[in-house]
Amino acid sequence: MKSHQYKTDLKWTGNRGNGTAGYRSYDRSYSVMINGKPTLEGSADPAFRGDVSKWNPEELFLASLTACHMLWYLHLCADEEIHVMSYKDQASGVMEEMDNGSGKFAEVVLHPQVTITHTVNLDKAEKLHQRANEMCFIANSCNFPVRHEVKMKLI
Structure with missing residues (x-):
């Protein structure tokens, strides 16, 4: 290792x-x-009581999760000769605050919007999101589900 x-x-x-x-x-x-x-x-x-103009830890956590997923997805697509032409994500997360003031994320949903060339198997390209989730270092460190609602576009 x-x-x-x-x-x-x-x-x-x-x-x-x-x-x-x-x-x-x-x-x-x-x-x-x-x-x-x-x-x-x-x-x-x-x-x-934080400053809205600055990054907060929860936003940074969500950004880390979606960036890690994207990087793994692009890697897997390159290995499979799937040509990704654009990728964007508008991830969302739910953090639950407990009565004692602590909190934790209960769920994150990634919303990847991926454009790929028409010469590829669309089903295979969509399934690679699950594999990217399994490989993502940040997702593997989470104790809550990371879901994916993928929109694929062929060009």
Whole structure:
């Protein structure tokens, strides 16, 4: 088995001068730095006193899941000589908040819209989404179902 390591640096940037003296006394802002890449500015979801203009962890999680699925799908299509000409996804997720304030994602639905050349077996191209889900590193790390509602287009 191969092992891959990843590193990020996170810095809380929301100290207004009094730290966490009270629940309303600090911003939920943070910066994520990865060597050689642009800094990502994040915050909590607005429902949790976050800044709507910044990325929140839930959005980043959903983006990671849909990006991983797409990358595996493209890989599998290339292996099968299926020519994908365009791919986009408008993924959605449901996070449930518990009475104690914790929460978890209950479900994610990917909505891939894929355009492929007409020289391919459409059924085979659709079935590769299930295989991509089985291969996706992020989906394999989830404890909830990741569903797919695929729209295929031939050109």
